[in-house]
Amino acid sequence: MFKRNNLFLLIVIILGAILRFYKLGIVPDGFHTDEAYLGYNAFSILKTGNELTGNFLPLNLRSFLYSPAGYSYFSIPFIFLFGLSEFSARFASALFGTATIPIAYILVRKIFTRFNFKGLLALFSSLILAISPWHINLSRVSTDNVLVVFFVTLGTFLFLKWLDQKKLYLVLLSMLSFFITLFIYQASRSFLPIFIPLLFIYGLFLKKIKVKKFLLPxxxxxxxxxxxxxxxxxxxxLSFRIRTLSIFQNPSTQLLIDEQIREDGVIGISPSSSRFYHNKIINFSQTFFSNYFKHFSYEFLFTDAGLPDRYRVSEMGLFYIFELPLLLIGLWFLFRNDKKIGFLITGWILTAPIGSALTFDDVPNLQRTLLMFPAVSILSALGLITSFKYLRENIRNKNVWKAGYILIFLIIGYNFMFYLHVYYVNNIIHRPWYRSEGFRELVAKINLNLPGYSKAVIAESGSSPTIFLLFYNRYDPLTIQKIVEKANTIKYGSISFDKYQIVQDKCPVRMEKVVDKLTGKTENIFTGEKGVLFVNEGTCRTPDSANLIADIKRPDGTVAFKLLKVK
Incomplete structure (x- = not known):
């Protein structure tokens, strides 16, 4: 039985790997700015030991809003092996996403050790994780939270193993696994201080270890x-990124309070009395709970309403629709049969959105709450096994309950195939502008034409073109570090270098109407100059005095950029 389980697990792991590595460099189409920053900084650290800004072996990337540098470090071996590319930049995410599958398997066996179906439950949990749209979507892009899920899952397994074996090295390894995540992704910094005490409480519930033994851990x-x-x-x-996104730093909160107090003042309520009802404690609490419960809404979990937009898959939720009843059945089973495990699993899930709820940007957020895995996979798997068991025990006709099994698998299979279709077909042309689409081709076109021009003037377009020029040109990190140091700016995505000049104007070459202040007459002023290669945004009108060299189109046919020259 154990050997058969291992064979099935191997098949599940291979399936998970295929789903995460197949066409990794080109799907999803487009390469987001965040991915380029993480990838190029890994390349820079590999070559020089410094990040883009010259910071030596950083824990946080100054060039990337002081985000943790962990993902870049884990990407270094793959960039060394495969060179700097979309594939190598995404490799770490796909690898750790795949590696989470067997770790989830052994974790489930450890948690449900007293249940005779623990092997089957572990297999189904791993399978649901392997085919999860939510987990696959994020495993196929350069995103640090997939690594965090791996290390949290590993740390949890080691902690539970310590409860059984009481060997000090196990709890030390567990805490080390948790510790690593602090330097990979922001969300773990709010998740772990709450989640780890839940593990200690769970250990006390099990009565496997005395209270005094918890002192050292x-x-x-x-x-x-x-x-x-x-x-x-x-x-x-180090807290820059946290502070800029925190609900406590959102200026709109104070504006709302002031407006509420003014409204009370209209009917004669004094400001001091109004403060009792309209204050930061009340408003922050309302914002937090509103944000928090959005992460458990049907729209967030089962439709394509999650944020950020670049990770959404059209017509697909984070879960398959068939998981809705399974999650509820699994939850019911847990609290009916083992409230201690129910405490651990639900505590895990309920803790995951806390960090996201404390922010005002992109809420509800599917990236920050990936920490719900593999707990949610366990619930779905429990619901599936409970459904199978119910059919078998309550339907006497063998053919009927077997038909029920087949129907369930057909529903699961159709949902899975539907997801693959929309991911590999529809999603390529659905809202591609959120994925920084067109920069790979743009850099290639600029480099092809640039030898015939004195410089290239490129619209900044809100997408940090500098990082794409560095990434796709595999530009020497030492050289750009010196340029960044001299530039003395924090706008690292729009630094000009060599023959590349980045400008804030969306349409660097255009016909502009200017009103003479003295005469009041309107003149048409042409902004371009000969001998310069211009890059306008795709929405800019091509003036009569310029020739279109090439336009860069997104997969949906919309124009992302226009390459122009003056006649």
Whole structure:
């Protein structure tokens, strides 16, 4: 039985790997700015030991809004092996996404050790994780949260193993796994301080270890998790990203309070009395709970309403629709049969959105809440096994319950095939502008034409063209680090270098109407100059005085960029 389970697990892992690595460099179409930053910084650290800004072996990437540098470090071996490309930049995400599947398998076996169906449950949990749209979507792009899910899953398994074997090295390895995530993705910094105490409480529920035995692990938890989190929050640089997205820093909150107080004042309520009802505590609480519960809505979980837009798949939710009843059945089974495990699994899921709920940007957020895995896969698998068991035990006719099995698998199969269709066919042309589409071809076209011109003037277009020029040209990191140092700017995505000049204007070459202040007459002024290669945004009108060299189109046929020269 064990050998058969291992064979099935191997098949599931291979399936998961295929779903994550197949056409990895070209699907999803487009290469987002965030991916380019993570990939080029890995390339820069590999070549020089410094990130783009010259910061030596950084824990956070200054050039990427002080985001954790962990993903870039994990990408270095693959960029070394395969060279700098979309494929190598995404490789770490796909690899750790695949590696989470067997870790989830052994974790489920450990949690459900007293259940006779633990092997089957572990297989189904791994299978659901392997084919999960949510997990696949994020495993196929350069995104750090997939790595965090791997290390959190591994850390949880090692912690539970420590509860059984009581060997110190296991809990140390567990805390080390958790510690690593602090330097990979922001979300773990709000998740772990709550989740790890849940593990300690779960251990006390099981009565597998005495309270005094928790003292040393608690000290390690304080040293490796709590103190680093506090130091990060206390640092102006390391907490920059957190502070800029926090609901507590959102200026609209104070504006709303002021408006509410003014409205009360209209009917004669004094400002001091109004403050009792309209204050930051009330408003922040309302914002937090509103954000939090959005992550459990049908729209977020089962339609394509999740954010950010670049990770959405048209007509697909984060879960398959067949998982809706399975999740509910799985939850019912847990609290009916083992409330301790129910506490752990639901606690895991309920803790995951807390960090996202504390932000005002892109909420509800499918990236920050991927930490729900593999707990949600376990619930779905429990629901599936419970459904099979119900059919078998309550339907006497063998052929009927077998037909029920077949029907369930057909529904699952259709949902899976539908997802693959929309992901590989529809999604390529659906809303491609969110994925920085066109930059690969743009850089190639600029390089092809640039030798005949003095320089290229490129519209900034809100997409950080500099990082794409660096990435696709595999530009020497040491050279750009010196240029960045001299530039003395924090707008790293729009730094001009060599023959590339980045401008804020969306249409660098155009016919512009200018009103003479003295005469009041309107003149048409042409902004271009000869001998220069211009790159306008696709929406810009081509003036009569310029020739279109090439236009860069997105897969849906819309124009992303226009290459122009003056006649």
């Amino acid at each position: 608690l000290i390690v938890y304080m040293l490796l998790i709590i103190i680093p989190v506090l130091l990060i929050l206390g640092s102006q640089e």
